[in-house]
Amino acid sequence: MRGTEAPMVEEEGARVSRGEPRGGLVVALRATLKRDLILLLRRRSELMNPLVFFALVITLFPIGISPDPVLLATIAPGLLWVAALLAALLSLDSLFRGDFEDGSLEQLLLSPQPLPALVLAKVAVHWLMTGLPLALMAPVLGLMLSLPAGSYGVLALSLAVGTASLSLIGAIGAALTVGLSRGGVLLSLLVLPLYIPVLIFGAGAVKATIMGDGVTAHLAILGALLAVALMLAPWAIAASLRISING
Amino acid sequence: MWAFIHKLGSPKWFYAISSRLLPWFWTTAVLLIGVGTVWGLAFAPADYQQGNSYRIIYVHVPAAFLAQSIFVSMAVAGLIFMVWKIKIADMAAAMMAPLGAAMTFVGLFSGAVWGVPTWGTWWMWDARLTSMLILFFLYIGVIALRGAFSSRHSASRAASVLAMVGVINIPIIKYSVDWWYTLHQPSSFSMTSRPSMPADMWLPLLIMVLGFYCFFVAVTLMRMRSEILRRESNKRWVRELAGELS
Structure with a gap:
């Protein structure tokens, strides 16, 4: 799973034919991606949990507030975004927990490859397995909340871009709390305030579509937030993991 | 100059230097806050729109200033600690956090009290109040995270x-909340767009702000001194100070 210290003297062909991960950042990244994907795909119930949670929370609102379609339609963008955000938060605690408990996180830290890059691969898998499914499921729940037609595409797109930022920011909190036995509640306390800008522009994008305003500005800012998170979060996650492991 | 900074990094020297600085900061803080309070509450003219209720500004604005500055100084201290491993910087960050949270709370509370005469309600999702509330949560997060670890170094x-x-994240949060607020509440009472204050109003405010900063420095120094004694309690100079070694 991790590259060795051997210098890259062999030719590409020889390495591929032997099928061994040997040196090189690309190989290490690919191995991390593959390993995390396999691990997650073998625990399907864990993958389903955020989606079921998302659906359940959305079910609670018409029951708790009112089944009136007009009222639901006005609050639907915010509801869907808040519920998806909480569902993504729910899955964060397990992001590094398993690797921490079986010791493979230490091996990741010992690897000669830059830790921020490897961590980015782990976060990418997390987004692929929680953020993206949530984004794809949101239009169905939007339909149940009688979200006005024409905003479904923007809802899915804003969630897809937004949850990527959420995964990156949340991974900082997950890395800081992974060494603590009861990190779950603390994790949400650390991470939720940092989620607010993404929520504002994500839900804002859907609302702007409904009101017929231009939506590109919102999506552009969501993209900008993602770019900043991509640039800075991997370093913060790597530093936090080192603190949690070495402490 | 460099020697002075290096000395400051050593707990023993910091303890000695701060004991000389502390009385100055306390005196200045008490003087400034005293003058500012009396001037602001008794002598400054009443506002033509809000009457006397605006006088809460003399607590609200300094507290809000401090709430934001303390977070920044906490982060700077954290950076110094992470880069140069200076223990004093971490003690400063640890001692500032509760004070910052308290100042944020004072800002929020005075804002809510001010809301009653101006908005007719204790709470509005005003952009400033909302970002202060988020700042309060950020402070609680930092304090809770520090408390959650059993090893002090981690x-x-x-x-x-x-x-x-x-x-x-603070500027990002601040600008997105401002943007969110202007989208939902196009026109409302705003502190920045009203006509500029006469000098009789803003001079006491300035004095109060300076006084609050001196108060912050004094309290932080005092708390750091007791933290130094606590963390270094097995060092020779502390035990000598306590009279354990003759």
Whole structure:
């Protein structure tokens, strides 16, 4: 799973034919991606949990507030975004927990490859397995909340871009709390305030579509937030993991 | 100059230097806050729109200033601790956090009290109040994270990272909340767009702000001194100070 210290003297062909991960950042990244994907795909119930949670929370609102379609339609963008955000938060605690408990996180830290890059691969898998499914499921729940037609595409797109930022920011909190036995509640306390800008522009994008305003500005800012998170979060996650492991 | 900074990094020297600085900061803080309070509450003219209720500004604005400055200084102290491993910087960050949270609370509370005469309600989702509330949660996060670790070294480093992440996010949060607010509430009472204050009003405010900053420095120094004694309690100079060694 991790590259060795051997210098890259062999030719590409020889390495591929032997099928061994040997040196090189690309190989290490690919191995991390593959390993995390396999691990997650073998625990399907864990993958389903955020989606079921998302659906359940959305079910609670018409029951708790009112089944009136007009009222639901006005609050639907915010509801869907808040519920998806909480569902993504729910899955964060397990992001590094398993690797921490079986010791493979230490091996990741010992690897000669830059830790921020490897961590980015782990976060990418997390987004692929929680953020993206949530984004794809949101239009169905939007339909149940009688979200006005024409905003479904923007809802899915804003969630897809937004949850990527959420995964990156949340991974900082997950890395800081992974060494603590009861990190779950603390994790949400650390991470939720940092989620607010993404929520504002994500839900804002859907609302702007409904009101017929231009939506590109919102999506552009969501993209900008993602770019900043991509640039800075991997370093913060790597530093936090080192603190949690070495402490 | 460099020697002075290096001395400051050593707990023993910091303890000695701060004992000389502390009375000055306390005196200035008490003087400034005393003058500012009397001037602001008794002699400054009443506002033509809000009457006397505006006088809460003399507590609200200094507290809000401090709430934001303390978070930034906490992050700077965290950065110094992470880069140069200076223990004093971490003690400063640890001692500032509760004071910052308290100042944020004072800002929020005075804002809510001010809301009753101006908005007719205790709470409005006003952009400033909302970002202050988020700042309050950020402070609680940093304090809670520091308390959650059993090893002090990990706690200090984790809190430093979180403070730095928070300080990068504060402007982003602030601007997005401002943007969100203007979208939902196009026109309302705003403190920035009203006609500029006469000097009789803003001079006491300035004095109060300076006084609050001196108060912050004095309290932080005092808390750091007791923290130094606590953390260094097995060092020779502390035991000599306590009279354990003759």
